[in-house]
Amino acid sequence: MKKNDRVTGTCLNYTFEGLGVVKVDGFPLFVKDMLVGECGEIVVTQVRKNFGYGRLMKLISASPERAEPPCKIFKQCGGCQLQHFSLAELQRFKTQRVKDALERIGGLDCHVEDALMMEDGWYYRNKGQVPVGVDKAGKTVCGFYRINSNDIIDMDVCLIQHELINKTVQCMKRLIGEFGNAEVFRHLLVKVGFSTREIMVVFIVREKRVAELKKMASMLVAEVPEVKSVILNLNQRADNVILGDEEELLYGRPTIVDELDGLCFEISSKSFYQVNPVQTVKLYNQAVAFAELSKDDRVVDLYCGIGTITQFMARQAAHVQGVEVVAAAIEDAKRNAARNGIVNVDFVCADAGEYAARIADSGERVDVVCVDPPRKGCDERTLEAMLTMAPRRIVYVSCDPSTLARDLKYLGERGYGVERVQPVDMFPWTYHVETVVLLSKLITKKHVNIELHADELDLTSSKSK
Template sequence: MENFKKNDTFEAEVIDLTHEGQGVVKINRFPFFVDNALPGERIKMRVLKVGKSFGFGRVDEFLSQSEHRISGINLDYLRTGIADFGHLAYSEQLKFKQKQVSELLRKTAGKVEFPVLPVLAAEQTLAYRNKAQVPVQMVDGLLTTGFYRKNSHTLVPVEDFYIQDKALDAIILFIRDECRQMAVQAYDEKSRKGWLRHIVVRRAYHTGEVMVTLVVTNKKAPVPIKVLVNKLAAQFSNLKSVQLNINKGTGSFILGKEFVVLYGQDFISDTMLDKTFQISAPAFYQVNTAQAEKLYQTAYDFAQLLPTDVVIDAYSGIGTIGLGMADRVAKVYGMEVIASAVENAQHNAQLNHIENAHYEVGTAETIMPKWLAEGISPDLIFVDPPRKGLDESFIESATEANPRAIIYISCNPATFARDVVRFEAQGYQLEKVQPVDLFPQTHHVETVALFTRKK
C-alpha cells in the first residue's frame, strides 16, 4: 500500500464500475472507489479514506466526461443509493447488468463461455416502484422524510423519489405535512424517544388501491390519530387500508410483528398475469409489477409446463408464482415463513377459483424434506429466495426429489452464482440465464435460471 493520506489529490482515469455503481480508479495499482464517476472519464480525485487493500475517493473536477453520462441528475439519488446508476444511460445500465451476472458466474462457478442472455429491459424506467418505505427523523426541529445517506443513518431530505410512483410521493408529503402541524415527534435512535419511525405506502399497479402503514414505537398515539386518518381518506380516494405497525425494537429492521387497522381493511388487491391477489402489509410483492410479469412469464416459459406436472413453489409469498401457473399444471404446493402471506395465498387461491394449490407456513429447509417424506414427488421446483440465496440443505432436498427442472429466480447474482456450484455438485446443470431489469436506475438485477438433471 502506498502512503496515501486523506485529501491527497490525483489525476486519474476511471477504468471500471463496481457492482454498486462506483467508478474504479487505480493510483499506482492501488484501487479507489469513487461515486459519480463512469468508465472512460478522466477526473481529479480527492482521497476520502484509505484501507489496507482499497480506498474511497470523490470527484473534485471532471477533466473529461463519458458520452454515456446523464447530466443534471440530483446527486442525492447517488449519495443515498435511491438511484445509484441514475447518472448512466439506460442502455449502458443494461449492458453492465448483463456483464455483472456473466462475471460472477465466471469467477464463482467457472462458467467461462456461459451465455447470459441480454437483460430484459423495462419500458418504464422512472416512477415505477409500487412501494415506498421512508424513514422519518427530526431535522432542525422539523419532522422530515427522506432517505439515508449510503452506509449511514444520516437522513437526506427527499421529496421526489425519482423511481417511485408519483402517487406515493404525494401521500408521503401529505402525511409529513399533517404530522408537522400536529407536532408529531419522529423516533430518535440515540435517545429512543419519539413516536413515528417509518412511513410505508403501497399502491397497486393495476387497481390503484392504496395502503398506508405508519411504523410507530407504541399503540398509544400522542396525537388524535383519527384526525390524520380522516384527512388521508378525504384526500386520497383510492385509500383502502391504514394501519399502525408497532416496532419497539432498536435494530435496523423496519416492521415489527404487531399491526393495528385504523381504517378500511388489512390488505389491498391487485392483478398480476390476469390473476387477482390480496396483499397484506408484511407480505412480499414485487415492487415493479410490469417487470415482475415479464420475470414470471420467463420462469413459466423455461419450465415448459405440462398439464400433468406437480410443482413445488418454495418461498411462495402471497402465491403470485404458483397461482399464476396453477391452471396449467396438475398440483401446486407452496411454502412461506410469513403466516399472513400464507393466509393471503390461500385466500388468493379461492379468489381465483383455484382448487389445486396447497400452502403451508414454514421455512423451505424444513417443509421440503417433510413433503418428500409424505411422498410428494415434484416434476418442477420453483425457488425465489431472499438475497442470501438458498440453504445448502434445501439444495440437497430439492435435487434428491429429482425434478426434471429447477427454476431459480434470484435477486442477488453473487449468491446465485454460489448456488450454481452447489446444484452442479448435486447433479443439476445450469442451462440458461435470463436477467430481467426490475430496478432501473439502480445496481440491482433479477435473474431467471433453468437447471436440468445432468444426462
Template sequence: MTDDTATARPPRPQRGDELELHIESLAFGGAGVARWGDEEHGWVVFVRDALPGDTVRCAVTKRKRHYGEARLLEVVTPSPDRVPAKADHPGAPWQVMPYEKQIEIKAAQVEDALRRLGHLDGFEMLPIVPAVEQWRYRNKLEFSFGTDRETGELICGFHAPGSWEDIVHVEDCLLQSERGNAARRAVLEWARAHRYSAYDRRTQIGALRNLVIREGRRTGQLQVRLVVSDGVEIEAGSLHAAVAADSLLLTEIDTVGETTAGGTTSLLAGEPTIGEEVCGLSFRLSGQAFFQTNTEMAEKLYGVAADVAGLQGWERVYDLFCGIGTIGLSLASRSGEVWGLEIVEDAIADAIGNAKANDISNARFFAGDVRLALRELVEKAGRPDVVVVDPPRAGLSQKVVRRVLEASPKRIVYVSCNPTTLAPNAAQMVEEGYVLKTVQPVDMFPQTPHIECVAVLERGA
C-alpha cells in the first residue's frame, strides 16, 4: 500500500507532468510557492522564476513526499507586480519585480526566518537599508566557460538554472560595470583567437574553466583571474595586451568539479593585488581574498555593524571569520583593541598588511579554525567585550556557537548572509541567556533573492 492510498490522497504528479498553478508566495531563495490539489490534500510545489500572483504552466522536475519542484514553461497570467526583464541572463532572477517589492519581500523573509525557524520574538526589526545602485553594482563576478551546442564556439557566461553543464552566454552583464564587461569580452575574443577550448566535466578534457573579474570601485583598478585545468599553458603576453588588467592572474585547478577556489595561482602580469577603499580605509585584494562584492553597500553594512556594536573606545573586540580584516579594521578606531581570527592563512596575511597600510596599531590577526582556536585566543588576549561574527552561508556550527558563548562577551554582532542559518544560531544563543535586541536587513544584491542582515544579541542580566 502506497503512502498516497493510505492517506486517501489523489496520486501526485510525476516527474515530467505539466501543471497549471497559481503562485501564492515566494520561498527563501526565490522560488514561487504554489499548491497543487485541494486544501486538504494539497501538495506544495516550488516553481523557479515565478512570482506571487502569477498563474503559470510548469513541468515537475522533482517529486518528494511533502513537496515538489517544477520548471517554469509559460506565464499564463502575469502577476500585477511583474515587470519586463532588463538582463538577458540568469544572474538577476528577481529583475522581473519592482525594486520596492524586492526589498519588501526580503525584509519579510528575514523576520519570518527568525520567528518561524528560530522561534524568536521580542526583537526590534529595523527597516531594510536599500541598495545605492540597483544595477552594475558588483565589484566581482565569476563566469564559466562553455561550448555552444549548435556552433561549437567557445562561450562565457553563467550556468543555466539547475544545470551544472549548460552555460548561458552573456554579452552584457548588467550586474557588472561597462569596464568589467569589456574585460570579459576581451578575454573571450583572445581565447577564441588562440583556439582554447572549454573544460568539459563529463570528459574531463579542455583548458578554460572560469573567468573571475574584480574591480576596485574606488580605485579604478582591474584584476582578471583566468582559471584553467592543471598544466595548461597560457600566452601571457598576448592575454595581457588584450585585457590590459592591473593584476592578471592564472589559477590552475586539478579537480573534476567546478571551483574558483584553491589550486595554484601565479602572476602573469601587473601586480598580485589591487586596491579598494571602504570606510575611509585602504585594502589590498589578492586573487582569492574574500571581499564583499558590493563596495558601496559594504560600507553601509559595516557602518550598521559599527553603530550597533555600541563601542565607546575601550572595548576588546573579537572579529571572527575576519577575512582580510575589513570589519575589524573599520571598528579599530572605536575600540581599545581588535583581535581577528580566520582559517585562511593568505587572508590573515592580507589583514596584517591592511592594518599596516592604514597605520592601525591596535588590531592583531591570527590564522586558525574558530572552532579550535577561540579558546586559545581567549587565554592569550582575555575575554572579549564584543564579538563580531561574519560566517559563510552555512552559518555557525553548534560547537562554534558554544565556543562564542564560553567567551561570554557582553554583546554579539552577527553579520549574516543567510537568515535561515542565522535563526537557529541566534536561538541557541538565546537559550543560553542572550537576548536578541535588533535585526537590520541590508540589501547588498538587488535583482537577486540574497539578503544580508546584522543582528545584535546582548548577554542577559
C-alpha cells in the first residue's frame, strides 16, 4: 500500500481520537468521519510502518448512528471531532474509550458504567480561547486552528460555546478590524458565568498599548453590557502558551462569579474552572457519592483549583483540606469558601505531591483522598504519599483515560482496588471524556484468613463457656 492508493473498506473500530479504523488486507488505516459498520471508498494519505491514514472519498453504506454535523466549518476546524456521531454512538464511544484504556494500559478488568451524557450538548462551554489573525486579504479573523495547522478558520458562531461568548467575539472581531490592530492580539479569552451571565474578556496581546486597549474595552462594554471584567494580558513568549504572566485590569472587576449546585465561585483569568457547568454538577456529585462521606471524615483534595470539589465535599465531611500549586487559585478558593459560608475547609498553596508527602509523614488521619490532576496525571511522589496516608477511599477524577489507567495500575499493585468507574461526557462532540473512579483498600488473602481464624477462636470460646 502506498500514498494516493484508492481502496474500499469497512470501519471496524475507533482510535482514541474517534478516527475510524479500516483494515485493508490486515493493514489498518485511520480515517476521519467514518462510523463503525460503514463502508466507503478511501484514498490513502499517509503510510507508516504499521498503520496509515486515509481520507473518506465516498460513503458506500452509512450507519444508522450517523448524524448530520450542524456546524458549517466542522470538517476544517479542529475544535470538535465527532459531530457526525449520534448521541447513542457518542456514549458507546466514550464508555469504550475508558474501558479500553483501563484494560490495555492498566491491565484492569473492571465494569465501566455507561458515560453520563448531556442531552442538549450545544452551547455548553463557558470558556472560549480564540486566536486572532489576519487573512491573505487583510481581513481580521477570529476562530479556531485548522486541524494540524496554525491557519485560523474564521468563525462567527461556535455551536459548543455559550451564546455570550459568540456575541463577545463577534463584537471584538469588528472592533479589531476598525482599530486595525489585529497584529497586537494573540488570543481573546472569554469566560462566562452560566448562572449570572457575567462575562470576563482577556485581551492577550503582544504589545501593551494601554490607552488604545482601554478604549476598545469601553466600546465593548457599551455593546455587550454583560461584560463585567476586561483584563490585558501581555504575552511575548515564542511558544504556544496562551497566557503570559503580566496582567492589568482595563475595566470592571478582576473576577466574575458563577454558581454550581447552590455554591458560588469567583473566577479569575487564570482560574481552572470546568468548562461545562451542567455536566460539572453531575461530575462533582458523583465524586461526592463515591466518597461515601460521614460527618466524622477528614478529606484531602489534591489539585483543588479554586476549591470547587473541596466545597462540594465539605458539605458532607468533618473537614476538607484543598491543595493547589497556583497561588491565584488558592486565593480564589479562600474567597469562595468565605462567600459560601463554608468554614470546615482550609487551603494550602503547595505542590500536590510535596504537600501530600508532608501530610503522610505527619501521620495525620485522612479518611478520603480526592485527586483531580492535570492531563499528565499524578507523579509517583504524589501516588506514594497517597498510599502512605492510607485513606479508606481514594476518589480519582481524571480528564485523560490513559494516565488514569497508568495511575490506577500503580495504586492497584500497592493495595488499592478499583470499585467503580463512571465516565462523564464533559465535552460533547469531542473525543475527550472525564472519569470518576472509586478505589478502596484491598483486603488481602492473608488478612482475611487471620480474621476468619480469630472468629473461629471466639466461637470456640463461647461454646466452651
